[in-house]
Amino acid sequence: xxxxxxxxxxxxxxxxxxxxxxxxxxxxxxxxxxxxxxxxxxxxxxxxxxxxxxxxxxxxxxxxxxxxxxxxxxxxxxxxxxxxxxxxxxxxxxxxxxxxxxxxxxxxxxxxxxxxxxxxxxxxxxxxxxxxxxxxxxxxxxxxxxxxxxxxxxxxxxxxxxxxxxxxxxxxxxxxxxxxxxxxxxxxxxxxxxxxxxxxxxxxxxxxxxxxxxxxxxxxxxxxxxxxxxxxxxxxxxxxxxxxxxxxxxxxxxxxxxxxxxxxxxxxxxxxxxxxxxxxxxxxxxxxxxxxx
Amino acid sequence: xxxxxxxxxxxxxxxxxxxxxxxxxxxxxxxxxxxxxxxxxxxxxxxxxxxxxxxxxxxxxxxxxxxxxxxxxxxxxxxxxxxxxxxxxxxxxxxxxxxxxxxxxxxxxxxxxxxxxxxxxxxxxxxxxxxxxxxxxxxxxxxxxxxxxxxxxxxxxxxxxxxxxxxxxxxxxxxxxxxxxxxxxxxxxxxxxxxxxxxxxxxxxxxxxxxxxxxxxxxxxxxxxxxxxxxxxxxxxxxxxxxxxxxxxxxxxxxxxxxxxxxxxxxxxxxxxxxxxxx
Numbered sequence: 001x002x003x004x005x006x007x008x009x010x011x012x013x014x015x016x017x018x019x020x021x022x023x024x025x026x027x028x029x030x031x032x033x034x035x036x037x038x039x040x041x042x043x044x045x046x047x048x049x050x051x052x053x054x055x056x057x058x059x060x061x062x063x064x065x066x067x068x069x070x071x072x073x074x075x076x077x078x079x080x081x082x083x084x085x086x087x088x089x090x091x092x093x094x095x096x097x098x099x100x101x102x103x104x105x106x107x108x109x110x111x112x113x114x115x116x117x118x119x120x121x122x123x124x125x126x127x128x129x130x131x132x133x134x135x136x137x138x139x140x141x142x143x144x145x146x147x148x149x150x151x152x153x154x155x156x157x158x159x160x161x162x163x164x165x166x167x168x169x170x171x172x173x174x175x176x177x178x179x180x181x182x183x184x185x186x187x188x189x190x191x192x193x194x195x196x197x198x199x200x201x202x203x204x205x206x207x208x209x210x211x212x213x214x215x216x217x218x219x220x221x222x223x224x225x226x227x228x229x230x231x232x233x234x235x236x237x238x239x240x241x242x243x244x245x246x247x248x249x250x251x252x253x254x255x256x257x258x259x260x261x262x263x264x265x266x267x268x269x270x271x272x273x274x275x276x277x278x279x280x281x282x283x284x285x286x287x288x289x290x291x292x293x
Numbered sequence: 294x295x296x297x298x299x300x301x302x303x304x305x306x307x308x309x310x311x312x313x314x315x316x317x318x319x320x321x322x323x324x325x326x327x328x329x330x331x332x333x334x335x336x337x338x339x340x341x342x343x344x345x346x347x348x349x350x351x352x353x354x355x356x357x358x359x360x361x362x363x364x365x366x367x368x369x370x371x372x373x374x375x376x377x378x379x380x381x382x383x384x385x386x387x388x389x390x391x392x393x394x395x396x397x398x399x400x401x402x403x404x405x406x407x408x409x410x411x412x413x414x415x416x417x418x419x420x421x422x423x424x425x426x427x428x429x430x431x432x433x434x435x436x437x438x439x440x441x442x443x444x445x446x447x448x449x450x451x452x453x454x455x456x457x458x459x460x461x462x463x464x465x466x467x468x469x470x471x472x473x474x475x476x477x478x479x480x481x482x483x484x485x486x487x488x489x490x491x492x493x494x495x496x497x498x499x500x501x502x503x504x505x506x507x508x509x510x511x512x513x514x515x516x517x518x519x520x521x522x523x524x525x526x527x528x529x530x531x532x533x534x535x536x537x538x539x540x541x542x543x544x545x546x547x548x549x550x551x552x553x554x555x556x557x558x559x560x561x562x563x564x565x566x567x568x569x570x571x572x
Contacts, residue, residue: 050315073318254322 007222018278031099036269074254097136101125104200131206227279238264321362402432499533520554523547
């Protein structure tokens with residue numbers, strides 16, 4: 001009970017400190033803002049894929065992998081959601097990894113009350129870009145493939161059975177899948193959340209940083225899960241809406257999907273990611289200074 | 294950086310504002326949404342609403358006369374009039390479409406069928422039948438013309454006129470046999486054969502249905518992909534004719550000739566089940 005209370009107190013303190021850090025040091029938002037802009041531009045390009053002249057380049061790809069249907073209004077919005085998701089995964093690995101490294105470096109400067117030098121933070125992250133890239137690739141890959149594996153297993157099961165644990169297929173592929181994907185994302189992120197701070201702050205080697213991240217998760221399990229899970233809850237309304245694309249298109253206008261995806265990018269990049277990155281990095285630095293790690 | 298962003302924004306703006314096929318599809322989608330107000334509740338919608346929506350359809354057709362969606366918009370106008378029980382207006386509009394689409398047999402078949410449908414909704418079956426027979430006579434090879442003989446038979450089934458339904462199915466069979474004689478060895482003959490089998494199936498004359506399908510399998514072997522037809526024929530032998538031996542033969546042929554077919558897995562599963570000793 002004491003351990004639980006102290007974990008909750010730690011979490012509360014970490015949230016408070018990260019909130020204050022973000023409020024008083026807007027410079028932390030710069031890497032996340034850059035990612036949000038890139039993600040939004042990518043979303044717009046994908047949105048305009050069925051239009052000339054982008055159709056000339058993207059049309060054959062969409063036609064081959066998905067079908068001609070998705071190059072027409074309003075079916076393109078159904079595919080847009082998937083394309084946006086895939087694009088975000090790719091951008092996270094290629095650019096997001098570097099930008100997260102820069103953000104951690106900025107937070108480190110703020111924690112130690114040193115002046116923030118964006119160029120220095122950029123160069124320190126760029127130096128270890130390959131390691132940052134690998135960490136993000138592993139996290140993204142694990143998330144993507146466990147999601148696919150879960151869908152495959154469920155589809156295979158329900159091709160022969162009507163119910164699983166007294167619940168029908170519709171519920172499993174709907175709210176249950178949503179909840180499971182959320183938990184999978186939470187645990188995968190928690191496993192590797194300290195890897196980037198360790199690479200940037202402690203200048204550890206890649207394998208050592210990964211292993212140490214697992215150890216830190218074990219030591220700071222409850223605070224880490226809460227520091228990642230609670231901000232992620234902000235994204236649930238977006239997930240619910242993304243699961244009901246067809247209904248929303250029929251009920252309102254198809255362009256609402258674009259609005260939902262844009263809102264998702266803003267919430268994710270400018271609220272959830274900065275909060276999680278700041279909270280976990282500051283928690284790590286605080287615990288390190290207190291000699292508890 | 295600023296310059297790149299400005300160029301990108303300009304490109305997005307230009308692309309987004311172009312009046313291309315996508316933009317036309319978008320306009321048509323909003324037209325359909327307007328029309329749905331009437332389709333969903335024809336009695337409750339005021340007459341003025343119909344006028345407005347029909348006028349919007351005409352504007353769309355005038356702006357994009359050669360677009361495929363204009364053809365749909367034309368049929369939508371007829372449907373709107375029909376659902377509001379203004380059948381004469383619907384037929385007048387459909388007849389006015391003939392001038393624009395005179396060169397296209399398929400569209401003309403659809404126009405004539407739509408005129409028949411308005412009579413059918415009005416419960417004037419003799420006039421509807423006249424139009425449908427016109428389609429069969431003048432446009433027999435169009436997709437609509439091809440399926441109308443069976444449509445007429447199914448009408449009699451729906452309206453509980455079994456004798457007429459049976460007679461019409463036999464008429465349809467005769468019609469399709471005529472098409473096979475006129476166009477032997479062609480896709481027309483293949484499709485006509487499938488329609489004949491369908492008619493025999495509707496008549497529950499399974500042996501003739503099987504005979505027809507076997508004929509197609511023999512005549513079109515190595516000419517077209519017959520995996521689906523082989524599977525359907527095997528299931529017919531199993532389900533209706535209780536001829537396990539012939540069903541197994543067909544399934545073995547399917548598995549051997551089309552190993553990568555999506556029916557191959559099902560065929561193997563059925564063969565496995567059939568090979569188990571019966572208790």
